[in-house]
Amino acid sequence: MATSRLSTPTEARRSARREGWTRPRVVTLFLALALLALPFADFGLAGHDPGAALSRMLAGFLRPDFGAVEQIGRAIWLTVAFAVAGVAAGASSGLVLAPFYHLRAVRWLCIALRSVHELFWALMLMQILGISPLTGVLAIALPYAGIFAKVFSEQLDEADPRPAEVLPRGTDALSRFLYARAPLALTAMKHYTLYRLECGMRASAVLGFVGLPTLGFQLDSFFRMGDYGAASAIMICYVVLIASVRQWMRPVLAPLWLLASAVTLALVKSPPMGSGALMRFLTEDIVPAPLRDGWDFTGLLHWLVPLVTDEMLPGLLATFVVAQIALALTGALAFAGFGLIVPRVTPRWGRALGHLGLVILRSFPEYMLAYLFLQVFGPSMLPAVLALALHNGAIIAHLLGREGETLLPTLRRDAPRGLTLWGWELAPRLSGPFLALCLYRWEIILRETAVMGLLGIATLGFYIDSAMAELRLDRAVVLLIATGLVTAGIDALSRALRRRTGAGLSGQTRVEGC
Amino acid sequence: MTLAALDRETLGYGRAAVLPGLSFALAPGERVVLLGRSGVGKTTLLNAMHDRLARDHRTALVPQDHALVPQLSVLKNVLMGRLDDHGALYNLTNLLHVRRADRAGVVDVLTPLGLAELADRPVRALSGGQKQRVALGRAWWRGGAVLIGDEPVSAVDETHAEALLGQMRDRFPTALLALHDVALARSFATRLVGLRRGGILFDAPATEVSDGDIAALYAH
Numbered sequence: 001m002a003t004s005r006l007s008t009p010t011e012a013r014r015s016a017r018r019e020g021w022t023r024p025r026v027v028t029l030f031l032a033l034a035l036l037a038l039p040f041a042d043f044g045l046a047g048h049d050p051g052a053a054l055s056r057m058l059a060g061f062l063r064p065d066f067g068a069v070e071q072i073g074r075a076i077w078l079t080v081a082f083a084v085a086g087v088a089a090g091a092s093s094g095l096v097l098a099p100f101y102h103l104r105a106v107r108w109l110c111i112a113l114r115s116v117h118e119l120f121w122a123l124m125l126m127q128i129l130g131i132s133p134l135t136g137v138l139a140i141a142l143p144y145a146g147i148f149a150k151v152f153s154e155q156l157d158e159a160d161p162r163p164a165e166v167l168p169r170g171t172d173a174l175s176r177f178l179y180a181r182a183p184l185a186l187t188a189m190k191h192y193t194l195y196r197l198e199c200g201m202r203a204s205a206v207l208g209f210v211g212l213p214t215l216g217f218q219l220d221s222f223f224r225m226g227d228y229g230a231a232s233a234i235m236i237c238y239v240v241l242i243a244s245v246r247q248w249m250r251p252v253l254a255p256l257w258l259l260a261s262a263v264t265l266a267l268v269k270s271p272p273m274g275s276g277a278l279m280r281f282l283t284e285d286i287v288p289a290p291l292r293d294g295w296d297f298t299g300l301l302h303w304l305v306p307l308v309t310d311e312m313l314p315g316l317l318a319t320f321v322v323a324q325i326a327l328a329l330t331g332a333l334a335f336a337g338f339g340l341i342v343p344r345v346t347p348r349w350g351r352a353l354g355h356l357g358l359v360i361l362r363s364f365p366e367y368m369l370a371y372l373f374l375q376v377f378g379p380s381m382l383p384a385v386l387a388l389a390l391h392n393g394a395i396i397a398h399l400l401g402r403e404g405e406t407l408l409p410t411l412r413r414d415a416p417r418g419l420t421l422w423g424w425e426l427a428p429r430l431s432g433p434f435l436a437l438c439l440y441r442w443e444i445i446l447r448e449t450a451v452m453g454l455l456g457i458a459t460l461g462f463y464i465d466s467a468m469a470e471l472r473l474d475r476a477v478v479l480l481i482a483t484g485l486v487t488a489g490i491d492a493l494s495r496a497l498r499r500r501t502g503a504g505l506s507g508q509t510r511v512e513g514c
Numbered sequence: 515m516t517l518a519a520l521d522r523e524t525l526g527y528g529r530a531a532v533l534p535g536l537s538f539a540l541a542p543g544e545r546v547v548l549l550g551r552s553g554v555g556k557t558t559l560l561n562a563m564h565d566r567l568a569r570d571h572r573t574a575l576v577p578q579d580h581a582l583v584p585q586l587s588v589l590k591n592v593l594m595g596r597l598d599d600h601g602a603l604y605n606l607t608n609l610l611h612v613r614r615a616d617r618a619g620v621v622d623v624l625t626p627l628g629l630a631e632l633a634d635r636p637v638r639a640l641s642g643g644q645k646q647r648v649a650l651g652r653a654w655w656r657g658g659a660v661l662i663g664d665e666p667v668s669a670v671d672e673t674h675a676e677a678l679l680g681q682m683r684d685r686f687p688t689a690l691l692a693l694h695d696v697a698l699a700r701s702f703a704t705r706l707v708g709l710r711r712g713g714i715l716f717d718a719p720a721t722e723v724s725d726g727d728i729a730a731l732y733a734h
Contacts, residue, residue: 162581163594168656169568170598175605179594183585 021500023435027331030438034328037321042458043382053376060228061235068222068230075208075218076237078268081261082133082207082214083200086140088258090200091193093141094148099177101153113146115484115491117451118203119367120461122210123468124480128281132270136212140203144196151192152185159184190251198245202365205238209371210454213268216368223375235364242363285473307475311467312482315453315460319486322381322459323442323449326388330445331438333393338400338430339422344408344415354401361394366448370455384452384459388445396437400430432502439498443491450483516541517660517688518566525558532558533712540567540660540690545683547699547720548692550709550731556692557664559709563690564662572658574686576666580649584638588629588648591637592620595656623654626681642669650678654685661686665694676701696728 066072100106122139129135164180208216215238222231249257284292290299339345340354361369366387373383404426415425453461460483467476519539526532532555540546540563548556557578567573574595582591589612597605608616617633624630627647632640637648646669653661661682667675675695679702682689693699699706699720706723708715708731716727 160581162577162579163583166575166577166581167594168596168598172597172602172605174602175597175600178606178609179586179590179597180583183583186585 021497023431023501026435026497026501030324030331031328033324037324040317040321041325041381041385043385044380045378045382050376050378057228057375061232063229064232064236065227065229066233068227068233071218072230072234072237075213075215075234076241077264079201079204079208079214079238080241080257081264082136082140082212083197083204084257084261085137085265086204087144087193087197087200088254088261089137089141090144091148091196093145094150094152095189097145097149098152098156099181101149106149110146110149111488112484114143114150115146115447115487116143116480117447117461117483118143119206119210119451119454120464120480120483122207122212123454123465124473124476126211127285127468127473128273128277130271130273130277131211132273133265133268136204136207136214137265139207140200144200148193148196152189155185155188155192156181158188194246194249197249198242201242201245202363202368206365206367209367216371219368220371239360239363243359281473285471286477288474288478289472304478307478311463311475312460312479314458315450315463315479316482316486318381318457318462319446319449319453319459322384322388322452322457323446325381326385326392326449327438327442327445329385329389330392330396330441331434333389334396334400334438335427335434337393337397338404339419339426341398341401342404342408342422342426344417345404345419345422345426358394358398358401361390362398364391366391367452367455370452370457374455379456381457384449384455384457387452388448392441392445396434396441399437400434403430403433435501436498439494442494443487446490447487450487517571518563518569520562520566523562525555525562531712533709536713538563538707538714538717540688542659542688543704545689545702545704546691546707547703547705548690548707548709549694549696549699549728550715552694554709555712556709560662560664560690560692567660567662571660572656574653574656574658574661576649576653576661576663578664578668580645582637582645582648582652585636587634587636588624588640588651589617589620589633591648592623592651592655595652595654620651620655623651627651627654627678643671643674646670647678650682654681657685659686660688660690663689663691665692667698668694672698 097106097110101110118139121142122135125135125138129138159181163184164176167176167180205215208214208218209220211217215234219231219234222228222234288300288303290296290303337354337358341351341358343351346354364372369387369391370383373386377383377386407426407429411421411425415421450460453459453463454465456462460479464476464479464483467473467479516539520536522535522537524531524534525536532553536559538559548559550556564573564575583594590609593608593612593616600608607613612620621630621633624633627650629644629647629651632644637645640648646667650666653663653666663682666682667678670678672695675698679698683702691699691702693702703720705718706720707717708723708727710731715731716723
């Protein structure tokens with residue numbers, strides 16, 4: 001009977017209100033959280049003169065210098081090679097895991113794999129493999145395997161079940177899967193893999209900031225030399241490369257790209273690691289220090305309590321402060337900005353500019369934007385908040401704008417234009433998808449906030465990085481597990497809120513956005 | 515002697531049961547056609563009989579919605595009729611490259627269906643009538659003691675339908691179909707079963723069913 005009571009929209013709204021989870025309330029709650037976080041945020045400029053730094057950088061950026069073509073070309077090609085190899089390995093492992101995703105053990109393994117950020121994977125793998133190509137490939141492949149397994153299994157579940165049902169009984173499971181399940185989901189899987197390659201390109205570029213020979217590394221060295229012209233040139237190449245993925249990555253060419261990537265990576269020279277690094281890592285390095293010579297409970301307590309109070313909790317607080325402020329700002333930017341790319345709201349030239357701006361902001365990963373802003377504003381939470389809000393705001397604005405464009409033909413013929421159309425027709429109709437997208441990005445923003453600690457902002461990643469630098473891997477692992485748990489918790493909370501508010505998304509939009 | 519039987523069984527789910535307390539049996543050599551208005555439970559009865567038959571007899575099925583894999587070729591969709599005769603390795607390698615003997619066998623089945631030319635075409639590129647013939651091809655290739663068909667010739671014109679049912683008669687000793695075309699049903703069936711309002715209205719040799727009986731079946 002409960003279902004029939006919910007059948008009219010008014011009734012449904014009233015019922016949702018009784019439970020306290022209306023969309024305006026959720027939005028108010030998040031705005032309040034962001035306001036509450038503001039007093040804890042450190043936005044100081046630390047003696048930096050942003051004006052001077054900005055004008056120096058802008059001057060360089062307006063005169064891109066493609067002279068260092070050899071270094072630029074090498075960094076770009078290695079960025080592609082790491083991305084292609086990592087995504088291919090992740091996708092194939094995900095495909096193998098997908099049919100078993102309903103098993104609890106597999107599902108939890110995948111959640112664990114994807115709750116650790118690529119950069120953290122890279123830092124851990126370096127302890128075992130050194131700065132080798134395999135470190136970079138695995139840093140992408142491991143979390144992506146968890147993501148691919150989840151998405152592929154959803155796509156398989158959504159495929160038409162009838163062909164599998166009419167197969168003769170006694171058809172073995174593998175043939176059943178290959179003939180009547182996989183072909184039906186193949187198009188969706190291919191589409192998602194290609195999309196994931198774009199994410200992989202961003203991840204691969206960012207891996208350079210921790211020492212792998214990709215774009216981030218080259219960008220960092222150009223900045224250190226103050227060569228803004230070259231930095232500008234490499235960033236232009238990067239945006240063009242990401243924007244044109246669909247042109248150069250064709251399914252028929254995929255084996256060729258994969259082969260070329262594998263050969264390139266095999267030829268990359270890397271410092272050798274001592275033998276037994278893996279065993280030492282597993283049996284010694286990550287074992288809590290007080291337990292290495294046998295069980296010692298008081299010792300463990302003396303080790304764990306300061307770790308929690310002096311590092312984990314401050315790191316968590318800072319991570320939440322940055323993430324919540326960034327999320328609120330993300331929402332504001334996206335809500336205000338999506339009209340920029342919708343016809344009948346913005347004239348053609350304005351839309352072109354809007355698209356260009358959104359593409360640039362989407363192409364640069366949060367981490368790289370934060371790195372750039374750090375050069376301007378100096379170390380504080382400001383670069384992190386700005387980077388997160390601009391990148392994520394641009395993604396949501398892009399998706400909402402596209403959704404808005406599909407709404408246009410369904411509107412009445414005498415619908416208004418411009419800002420009136422935006423405010424009266426589009427914004428109310430898109431409030432559901434808007435909230436869903438923001439909640440969806442919440443988990444991603446938190447993940448990225450944690451990792452920005454590597455840039456010196458005092459979020460969780462800062463403490464993880466310090467522990468690694470001191471070779472206290474046992475402490476790093478505890479902090480990593482805490483980060484993973486918080487990420488997975490926010491993911492679950494976000495999903496519950498999306499369900500409660502009825503803020504759903506179509507499948508296509510749901511999976512987009514790294 | 516019967517191949518399979520239902521004895522006072524209730525078909526459908528819970529309160530939504532469409533056919534309560536139904537008895538029905540199928541004997542070898544019979545060609546039975548179910549008649550009745552849509553929603554009366556023909557598909558439910560066919561599915562129940564299929565499940566019962568498939569336990570002990572090789573049974574071929576032509577479902578109403580064809581249940582083809584649109585991304586795969588006609589050839590591979592037809593091959594699916596015999597996946598249970600081979601191991602996973604055989605099926606996997608066949609998916610990558612169809613063995614010459616299998617291809618020849620399937621083409622022999624496709625030729626009388628008028629599909630031989632389309633063997634390598636993906637099913638999604640076919641018309642409705644062609645898809646239906648692919649679903650029939652899959653059943654032909656499977657072969658067996660019985661064919662169960664739910665409106666198996668609904669998407670082709672009358673002359674073709676008759677020819678297809680002729681092929682079916684030659685390939686399967688026993689058949690149980692649902693058809694909406696009464697003339698077609700009369701020419702094919704040895705026995706006609708009329709379903710109406712949750713039960714069997716008539717169940718008799720085709721020659722003994724009058725036009726009046728059939729009119730009563732579809733009357734409001």
